[in-house]
Amino acid sequence: MKTLIKDVTILTMVPDATPFQGDILIEGSRIKQIGDQIQESADEVLYGNGMVAMPGLINAHQHSPMSLLKGFSDDLKLMEWLEKKMLPAEAQMTPEDIYWGAKLSMAEMIKSGTTAFADMYIHMSEIASAVKEVGMRASLTRGLVFMEDDGGKRLAEAMDLIEKWHGTADGRITTMFGPHAPYTCPPDPLKEVIQLAENMAIPIHIHLAETREEMAKMAERYHQTPTAYLVNQGLFDACHVLLAHGVHVTQRDMELLQGMRGGVSHNPVSNLKLACGIAPVFEMMNLGITVGLGTDGSGSATTLDMFEEIKAATWLQKLNQNDPSVLPADQTLRMATLEGAKLLRIEHQVGTLEVGKQADIILIDMNKPHLQPIHHIEALLAYSVNGADVHTTIVNGKILMRNRVLVTIDEEELIEQVKTRAKRIVAGV
Ligand SMILES: N[C@@H](CCSC[C@H]1O[C@@H](n2cnc3c(=O)[nH]cnc32)[C@H](O)[C@@H]1O)C(=O)O
Ligand SMILES: [Zn+2]
Numbered sequence: 001m002k003t004l005i006k007d008v009t010i011l012t013m014v015p016d017a018t019p020f021q022g023d024i025l026i027e028g029s030r031i032k033q034i035g036d037q038i039q040e041s042a043d044e045v046l047y048g049n050g051m052v053a054m055p056g057l058i059n060a061h062q063h064s065p066m067s068l069l070k071g072f073s074d075d076l077k078l079m080e081w082l083e084k085k086m087l088p089a090e091a092q093m094t095p096e097d098i099y100w101g102a103k104l105s106m107a108e109m110i111k112s113g114t115t116a117f118a119d120m121y122i123h124m125s126e127i128a129s130a131v132k133e134v135g136m137r138a139s140l141t142r143g144l145v146f147m148e149d150d151g152g153k154r155l156a157e158a159m160d161l162i163e164k165w166h167g168t169a170d171g172r173i174t175t176m177f178g179p180h181a182p183y184t185c186p187p188d189p190l191k192e193v194i195q196l197a198e199n200m201a202i203p204i205h206i207h208l209a210e211t212r213e214e215m216a217k218m219a220e221r222y223h224q225t226p227t228a229y230l231v232n233q234g235l236f237d238a239c240h241v242l243l244a245h246g247v248h249v250t251q252r253d254m255e256l257l258q259g260m261r262g263g264v265s266h267n268p269v270s271n272l273k274l275a276c277g278i279a280p281v282f283e284m285m286n287l288g289i290t291v292g293l294g295t296d297g298s299g300s301a302t303t304l305d306m307f308e309e310i311k312a313a314t315w316l317q318k319l320n321q322n323d324p325s326v327l328p329a330d331q332t333l334r335m336a337t338l339e340g341a342k343l344l345r346i347e348h349q350v351g352t353l354e355v356g357k358q359a360d361i362i363l364i365d366m367n368k369p370h371l372q373p374i375h376h377i378e379a380l381l382a383y384s385v386n387g388a389d390v391h392t393t394i395v396n397g398k399i400l401m402r403n404r405v406l407v408t409i410d411e412e413e414l415i416e417q418v419k420t421r422a423k424r425i426v427a428g429v
Helices: 064-069 078-091 095-111 124-134 153-165 187-200 212-222 226-232 251-257 268-273 281-286 306-321 329-343 377-383 411-427
Strands: 002-010 020-027 030-035 044-047 051-055 057-062 114-121 137-144 173-179 204-208 241-245 262-266 290-293 361-365 390-395 398-402
Touching: 002 361, 051 329, 051 377, 057 241, 057 290, 057 306, 057 329, 064 078, 064 095, 064 114, 064 411, 095 114, 095 124, 095 390, 095 398, 095 411, 114 124, 114 329, 114 390, 124 137, 124 153, 124 173, 137 153, 153 173, 153 187, 173 187, 187 204, 204 226, 212 226, 226 251, 251 281, 262 281, 262 329, 268 306, 281 290, 281 306, 290 306, 290 329, 306 329, 306 377, 329 377
Parallel strands: 002 044, 002 051, 057 114, 114 137, 137 173, 173 204, 204 241, 241 262, 262 290
Antiparallel strands: 002 020, 020 030, 051 361, 361 390, 390 398
16 A cells, blocks of 8 residues: 655654655555655555645653543642542443543544554553554553552553553554552552563653652652652663653752653643643753653543644743743654654654654645744744644554544544443543
8 A cells, every 4th residue: 555645845853854845655554755756656645735744743641531531620639630530430431431532532632643642541451452443553551559459450451451462553552561650659569560661671651740749748658759769669770761740850850860761751731730830841851851742631631632732841941941942843843753752662663754664644734824824834833733733644654534534433423422421420420
């Protein structure tokens, strides 16, 4: 199967590359050729017509089934929101609900230009089945809380996910271990997971230093910051780590993180909405720590539009540093693409448009008043585009949305399913 994208403005996101007009040839799942006037017959030709082609966005921290809970419980503090609303609602969710919730998130992600995501939740085989069917790329994690003895049930589910799904769906699905957070993972079980991750060469995805309450809790329990606690359990020596949030990290914490494999998913909309604080993204980047972008679950962020995260990320750092030159447009776009790919450990496959890489490409329709005239493409993409401007979404060479119509998801059926399921779930809370 060959697809030819003709006459588009190509933003490869390769560092220092400038946008240019040209064609992209996709063969199978990969980018075969990028150039000018490619003369090759293809099964499908997409005409650029004023569009921009760029790498699909990568959402580095998500809880996909929580889209069933979007708008259910807002304007609360994180711990209250989590303990009084989210966890009781999660207890009502059946495996089938998880499947449909994940699909709902994927529909929203594909329609707003996201092609890959990192997900931490429960009933992960349901999510894996949905990812396989829908055609997205995902790094899947069974979230592990160790606050009560569950006889090893959660960990067994995590192992099962990794053994059954890692590297499957034509390589679109990878997995991580997911100790949930420093405050839900005491030293012994955490060390056990770290050991497993090291032995199996599987990365770890974990929440870190999201709230002031977490800082206080960890100081009281262990007389340490959450970051120092993880360092002292040997986490960063063992494996690649995807840290979600990293809002409350001290200068000393950042120095401890310097040189880590992996990095931080910055989730600015969720952090703003829950009034968690502003992550020191600029400082972390200056220390060479990889920082990508995520939405967190829709239960908190209430949106999965990564273009909103791009805007929030750059605005927050400009304000925080009192300097509008901080996080310029191209750097922030890179956080949502190549840096995110590094966090998911898939940068050899995606994150830039390069010959030989997997074809995860989005086309953005610039023929709109709010996107004209075009002086600097990157500025418009970072500051003006929103998810609804995405025209076409391609993952692994396959078109998942064509002219805003989903190809692998029946949108009508999806909406019917989630309406009834969501109603039943919250009735039990
Ligand atoms: N609670 C599950 C395991 C955790 S899955 C991932 C968890 O992260 C929770 N979560 C979602 N957003 C956040 C956040 O911003 N901070 C901390 N946890 C969150 C979410 O509700 C879900 O319970 C169990 O009992 O087995
Ligand atoms: Zn989260």
